Amino acid sequence: MIPLLHDFTDATVLVFGGGPVGARKARRFAREATVIVVSPTFTDRDFGPSERVRAAPGPTEVAAWIDRTSPALVVAATDDRDVNDAVDEAARARDVLVNRADRSGGRDFGSVVVPATVRDDPVVVSVATGGRAPALSRYLRRELEESISGAGSMATFCAELRRELKSRNVSSSRRQEIVTDAVNSPAVWTALRSGTSNDRQVIEDVLDEELSTGGEST
Ligand SMILES: C[C@@]1(CC(=O)O)C2=NC(=C\c3[nH]c(c(CCC(=O)O)c3CC(=O)O)Cc3[nH]c(c(CC(=O)O)c3CCC(=O)O)/C=C3\N/C(=C\2)[C@@H](CCC(=O)O)[C@]3(C)CC(=O)O)/[C@H]1CCC(=O)O
Numbered sequence: 001m002i003p004l005l006h007d008f009t010d011a012t013v014l015v016f017g018g019g020p021v022g023a024r025k026a027r028r029f030a031r032e033a034t035v036i037v038v039s040p041t042f043t044d045r046d047f048g049p050s051e052r053v054r055a056a057p058g059p060t061e062v063a064a065w066i067d068r069t070s071p072a073l074v075v076a077a078t079d080d081r082d083v084n085d086a087v088d089e090a091a092r093a094r095d096v097l098v099n100r101a102d103r104s105g106g107r108d109f110g111s112v113v114v115p116a117t118v119r120d121d122p123v124v125v126s127v128a129t130g131g132r133a134p135a136l137s138r139y140l141r142r143e144l145e146e147s148i149s150g151a152g153s154m155a156t157f158c159a160e161l162r163r164e165l166k167s168r169n170v171s172s173s174r175r176q177e178i179v180t181d182a183v184n185s186p187a188v189w190t191a192l193r194s195g196t197s198n199d200r201q202v203i204e205d206v207l208d209e210e211l212s213t214g215g216e217s218t
């Protein structure tokens with residue numbers, strides 16, 4: 001399987017199953033999408049800003065829910081294998097992406113896995129284990145939370161630095177060198193992480209050093 005990033009803005013995600021797994025998926029997708037959760041019961045969990053619909057569609061009824069809500073993605077997170085099978089089949093017959101919470105292997109085209117994800121916006125890191133060990137995905141996600149701290153600030157900083165270099169007509173190859181040097185600079189990481197200097201000051205420091213040490217400026 002090959003990871004891709006998918007923009008769910010303005011899309012609908014339809015979740016079948018209101019247990020802890022359905023709730024986790026609902027929270028995940030509600031960051032961007034309109035989420036509808038269909039289930040006869042909702043355990044005392046946080047579903048984020050999702051719409052909850054109390055119903056228990058049988059295998060022959062799930063397709064009508066997909067037709068009615070036109071989702072970009074359907075999540076099968078019920079504890080009923082026949083219902084999950086029917087959701088899977090109906091979604092794929094309509095070219096709608098499907099995520100099955102109850103199956104790791106034997107996936108067909110259009111079947112997607114939800115990886116463990118760490119964010120330090122705009123940076124995002126995801127982990128999957130080929131379905132072998134979701135608990136390991138979760139463990140690694142927690143480890144990564146610490147190690148990527150500051151990456152979001154670094155990404156924003158690099159975008160500003162690149163804009164500044166472009167406005168000074170610095171050549172693209174030199175821009176690449178300077179941005180790469182900044183990403184690899186412990187001093188820049190420390191400055192961004194500590195928050196003691198603002199981005200503008202750090203950019204000035206980088207430019208002083210890079211453009212005064214023999215770098216071509218055009
Ligand atoms: C990462 C995460 C994202 C999320 O779901 O949001 C996720 N599972 C998480 C947790 C978790 N899941 C399970 C445990 C118990 C410990 C264990 O068994 O390991 C724990 C740990 C816990 O809950 O602490 C059990 C489990 N999971 C699946 C099955 C079915 C099977 O394997 O056949 C079973 C057995 C059910 C049973 O025994 O009946 C299936 C899938 N779970 C996946 C993702 C996909 C593969 C990802 C990968 O390749 O690693 C896949 C294939 C489908 C999918 O759901 O997309 C999320 C961590 C979120 C976080 O904290 O960051």
Ligand SMILES: NC(=O)c1ccc[n+]([C@@H]2O[C@H](COP(=O)([O-])OP(=O)(O)OC[C@H]3O[C@@H](n4cnc5c(N)ncnc54)[C@H](O)[C@@H]3O)[C@@H](O)[C@H]2O)c1
Nearest residue numbers: 017018019020021022038039041056057077078079101102
């Ligand atoms: N992906 C994962 O991380 C992961 C982790 C644990 C378990 N699982 C699998 O995912 C499934 C769901 O996990 P859970 O812990 O949330 O289970 P759960 O049993 O707590 O919840 C299942 C939910 O599905 C609902 N449901 C039953 N029939 C339905 C129907 N016809 N239509 C809509 N909803 C219906 C139930 O009312 C309940 O709210 C499990 O059966 C297991 O196979 C996946």
